[in-house]
Amino acid sequence: EAGVVQSPRYKIIEKKQPVAFWCNPISGHNTLYWYLQNLGQGPELLIRYENEEAVDDSQLPKDRFSAERLKGVDSTLKIQPAKLEDSAVYLCASSLEGQLSYEQYFGPGTRLTVT
């Protein structure tokens, strides 16, 4: 069974440019999470989806970050415009509907470098 797929794995952009990350969850997983992991820190939740609905986006900086999961399957996280401090690893995770949060499966992440 394929795990959570994220692309690209690495991205380098200049500040003020837009960037997008893509995540394809495990087949059948209704719940999808995006996390931010700064260097030397643990992951922090940005947004959680149940199917197409964002049920927790309280930690998403909405002035520059946006996310979508239009068909309730794959998801895109966008930053526009990027800032130097956005350099981090962006993790995606998924789980079956109704499962507790610890039962989620993580992707390998996208490492973003903003120069």
Place this chain on the structure above:
Amino acid sequence: GDSVTQMEGPVTLSEEAFLTINCTYTATGYPSLFWYVQYPGEGLQLLLKATKADDKGSNKGFEATYRKETTSFHLEKGSVQVSDSAVYFCALSDQNTDKLIFGTGTRLQVFP
């Protein structure tokens, strides 16, 4: 708010040495506690869990006991292997929101 504090790394050990990675937490209520492991180039994986006081989680030779009196969940392994080299994250699940809160991670390096 809830938080997790774990020892800074890297922890460097020789193969077959005893491992302890300390983790303490601050939480209201009764959280569940977890250890996750991140191998190079891979996503985080749940290593073990404990859902109530005095529970012991175990997996792959690793153990951790939920100590409510000391608010701790230290990770231990009696004999580490080179293949255990990874970053280990302690985490708790908030009782009310079911949100995972992670520590900063501890890198373990095991040398032959």
